Amino acid sequence: MSDGSTDVLIVGGGPVGLSTALFLARKGIRPILVERRPRLSTIPRATGLHARTVEIFRTVGLEPAVQEAGMKIVGPGAELDLVRAGRATPLVMLGAQSLADLHKSFVMEAHDVDYDRFTPSWPIWCGQDHYEPLLFDAAVEAGAEIRFQNELVGLVQDSDGVTATVNDNGTPRTIRARYVVAADGVKSPVREMLQIGNRSNGVAGNFVSIIFRAKVDLPDTAPRFTLIYLMNQLAQGLLLFIEPGRWMFGVNYYPERGQSPADFTPERCVELARIAAGDPELEVEVESAQPWDARHMVADAYQSGRVFLAGDACHAHPPAGGFGVNAGIQDAHNLAWKLADVLQGHADESLLDSYEAERRPVGAATADQAWMLFRTRGQLADEDKAAYRDFVIVTMGYRYTSNAIVGAPADAELLPRELTFTGQPGSRAPHGWVDHNGSRVSTIDVLTEGWTLVTAPGDGTWLAAAQAVSAQTGLPIQALTAGPGGDLADDGTWLASCGVGPGGALLVRPDGIVAWRSAGPVEDQTQTLAAALATILRGA
Template identity: 35%
Template structure:
């Protein structure tokens, strides 16, 4: 018998598991299939920015993520030297110091902190939450093939036992990584700068507690004739990663040779060290030309591959599925036209391409990326605007006639297509916490017209009286705005559009008015 599921998700990593949790929050059942037997054993992405942790906060996982990231809470600095033992805090340029000061201001703009949480610590949190909430999570299960038509997607799944079965889904999310078989099967091409560098990650176990006691580091650039690259803190005590350029003959080295290499770059000749894994990886920029092909949608590395600068790929993946999940839920729930799913590509493709291109401005080796942070060699940008001030050019929102948000400083002002500004409305509540499930109307304290319309339309509404936040969003006391589940403003009352018409245009059930 064929199993029927609303959404089938291929890939049990950060993108796939977060998508499943967001769909569950919107009331949509999904199945996650992953060919590997468990979540990633590699640290990989570690820095999750506030936009990602805002999503985890909405999912009720803030405390779990904080616990998983606690071992690295104090590991914030960057070192440089010929070995880890000799490494010191580098001289920071004036430009880099000013940039760091800008980053400090980010804490005021979000209810959720940026965290260092290795991927091998975060993914089990997501998997446990998904399974506990009733998501169908199937590891050791491979998506062998699929077909689609106007009624759905038929997928053939194969377990490691050799047993195969079919699943029929309304939609399929391909979150299956950089080599995505789903994207390949669709024939979707990719654009971008392509190959940048060949890298080799050595994950190892060694007790370095005393060595780093006075220099807790996030990253440590190493310039050494044996191997140059960067050390990465995994748990701050006995698990570490050394990333270097891949080299000819690396596959022929035995355990003794690897142990000696690690002892050399650590700078402790008699160090007891165990090599846990080697991972060859390509630093590259590849962005899928289409994020949607019928009933199949691409997310995460399947949609965009980029150098791992500040875990840009993983953070962009979280943003992808936050954008996609509520749209799938609206379509499956019958409140939106399937054309709403076209806005996923319209909104996220430019973000994925721009982020990948920016990450590619620095050499694809991790050591070079570290050096760019402590000097003036790397590209400079306003982090507040980049992280919180992004504005979609087109998509599931109703423009209100204002000029686009500025790109040189943070001032989104509640513009449709931008993230809603943060303010503490109480000891623990932010407007971002009010997003979803479904669309929500946030109204000023004297608003009666828009809340009455919201009640007639069956839209949840909340009143916010905080004068600072009202000023920040450009709302008069009798104004309102419509908030999407991904914390993006869908409509602002300064637009000359009724709430009913705005909903129709956001959900693609009403044609947009001619410009």
């Protein structure tokens, strides 16, 4: 039975699939999303949302709701009133035997990042059971169609599109799509259908995550934390603070010793929760016990014809660094605007090649960083230290090189050693506070509304060039001035920080990445801008 057609079919209704649906719908594309489960997740996985992910949520209006649903991630010892009130959590990992022995604990990892220096958005500690409904509601409101109990069982591609076969709660249906985005998890059936291989370092450990509720009163003098590595002879693993009164205990099991998830009976889970708390009489409510493995994997390709992989379908990481869902949402953000520009006739399909060219190197580097950190517990050997990058660099300091970037340095490091935002093509445009239309806003808020050209006030030639190129190509281009008296009014510091001097201009893509830059004047602004966009959008 046929069940219609769509420009984009999304497979998988987790955070990455829902984000893809939202980003596309806000660009005017009405996707269909199919999810085999009957409902959204009720399990608080993927709890750490890094600053770049929160920035992306900010651009689609979700940052306030995510902040309300979660807790601000702060540095050790910072904002203690918020921490004690359950509105913030410090980015600290302790080593201890139990919660009752925190007075004997020691700091294994602590991170204190001055986020205000480079972003308007602080990271948020929020389980996906809280932010998935926000993504769902926003995607549906924007025009996405989401179908639960719909399992994709077949794909056939041709030169014009993809025919997908879906099991709709027992009824076979077909959906015709021009493109498919598979965000269907680490065991991705779509990746298997496409016969895309992968590179893997293997599995670093097998775990069962026990989600439980218990009232654990910590004294005000107890050190505050987000994670505890429990070094207890009775039970070893990671104890994760989810929210007040709710915890996750990730416990190792060893298949080579004959152990399996079946060993984690409800009674055993209660016993383990009590061991973690250090209270043999603690009242415990076990919500769930989910097996998982700390797997490293990078797909050999992110695209096969008209089908694209995103999130865990194309990269899997051990949990060290908390990169997983963040990398997936950034995949979706990178791909969605490209699909929209192609579908709306603003770009040739060659633009879509840049998705794999940009995101696969970042995905591989991210997986390798997570593997290194997880295997070493943060205690890096000398040979690892040269390759190590701070987690903030991994999540937002990367540099793209592709046909969708013009002028990126040939020797640009994918993950630079220092976190800097200089306006270099291929990097995220710098954040700065400016006055815009009577409000104090971040440049991040303005530079992600579409294609944007920024130049200094008084230079009407670039503004005229943007208008002319937009009229010639049909591509909407927002043209702004930055500096004293400009559309983005400041003292001139922000544009200078982008490496743009008098007579120069900065072109920013819809995902906030610098696409091209002219540091100073050029002979023909219209021709120069048209050539840069033709390279990016048409492969010319």
